[in-house]
Amino acid sequence: MTRASDRAYRKIRSFILSDDVHPGMQLTEERLAEISGVSRTPVRDAVQRLENEMLLVRSASKRLSVADWSHDEIDEIFSLRAMLESHAAERAAQRMDDESLARLRAINVTLTEAVNRPEADIATFLEANRQFHGLILDRAQSPRLSQLLPSLVEQPVVRRTAAQYSRDDLIQSGIDHEELIAAFAARDSKWARAVMTSHIRRAFHSFSSATSRIAKD
Amino acid sequence: MTRASDRAYRKIRSFILSDDVHPGMQLTEERLAEISGVSRTPVRDAVQRLENEMLLVRSASKRLSVADWSHDEIDEIFSLRAMLESHAAERAAQRMDDESLARLRAINVTLTEAVNRPEADIATFLEANRQFHGLILDRAQSPRLSQLLPSLVEQPVVRRTAAQYSRDDLIQSGIDHEELIAAFAARDSKWARAVMTSHIRRAFHSFSSATSRIAKD
DNA sequence: ACACTTTCTATTGTATACAATTGCGTTCCG
DNA sequence: CGGAACGCAATTGTATACAATAGAAAGTGT
Secondary structure, X not given: OOOHHHHHHHHHHHHHHOOOOOOOOEEOHHXXXXXXXXXXXXXXXXXXXXXXXXOEEEEOOOEEEEOOOXXXXXXXXXXXXXXXXXXXXXXXXXXXXXXXXXXXXXXXXHHHHHHXXXXXXXXXXXXXXXXXXXXXXXXXOOHHHHHHOHHHOHHHHHHHHHOOOOHHHHHHHHHHHHHHHHHHHOOOHHHHHHHHHHHHHHHHHHHHHHHHHHHHO | OOOHHHHHHXXXXXXXXXXXXXXXXXXXXXXXXXXXXXXXXXXHHHHHHHHHOOOEEEEOOOEEEEOOOOHHHHHHHHHHHHHHHHHHHHHHHHOOOHHHHHHHHHHHHHHHHHXXXXXXXXXXXXXXXXXXXXXXXXXXXXXXXXHHOHHHOHHHHHHHHHOOOOHHHHHHHHHHHHHHHHHHHOOOHHHHXXXXXXXXXXXXXXXXXXXXXXXXX
């Protein structure tokens, strides 16, 4: 049986990422307790975790709300991600094994197929993308990195911005991944680092131009 | 009145950093509750914070212990610190103002004086060093960075390793800081970044050779 | 009508009791 | 004497009741 605080964490998390929640929305611990079906004690544990991941913020006087990010903040988040994930890629290249390599290839096939469907299957793309980056982080074998990176609000930003990406952006992601795999296969850590850096920069760029396009409407 | 969980956090933290605690030592929530004079509920909050900062770790089955670090892990910690603090220095250079610059100079005077005393005043050095880096982080004006960096077990590593540093190492720190200040004064972000990177690399080096010297004994 | 105070209510913070789990020592059997 | 099964003790996890606090609302006097 999983711990109640873990269940609460997952439930609250998916609640926050769902569409019936808008950034800045106020919440109460009690409400979250209802949602996750446990008492406030484990909820508070979960909330603290989510605060660390900056999915939730406590406004001035301890009131909870769903995090919101300015464009500058998202810029900064992508910068930090670029740094840390590039570092992860570098380490992963030095520690790559054939099995992981095979799994990376398999994941990217799934990802590419999802993109190439008549209607791009965004959900599958996101999940495959998550797995791809997760596996790299895993191979980096750095507990600190594994702790720092997720708290970089990776998923939420991706989630809220994924809708912004054009099909071309998604296709480009698959191509970037191919090159990453090549770098890993060659155990070339500098190459892997460089590819990862531009991969994330490119992702931010796509996001950035898409939102500025929207801002004009 | 401060919150009980905050008091607990501070008490436990200083307890951990005190000398009657050795890395790997086992603790219980109840014991920590006694020490901090509050009930287990706020203690658990504090403990979770300290887990995030990796000062405490939960061994396999949820039992608490004081964190310990292998040489490889400390290496990795310094690498990440180098990346993030260099980034902070770069941003700080772009956002530097004259008042902060003056304060950095003042802090570094204190630091240098502490080092130059007949018996180097390590405690004052550490505190001044902390203030110096803290001010830079503050000027970087990045909430994410401010959240990520402290959790990099900065203080603890510094604390447990400071005794290793030779007087020359401490003097070199002061010199590095001078150059950092110069870079900030010139608002030269690339320069600041470069100096910070070598500053931290150098610190790790000093630490590393000192501990390998010890290991031989 | 407006500022100021006061009360009330919603929300978070803390303590405590109890449940569940895990480690460890003991016993029992081979 | 060694090892597995069992039971007890210590420790963590959860619920709930209550205390403290901050925001909102209502009232009061000018």
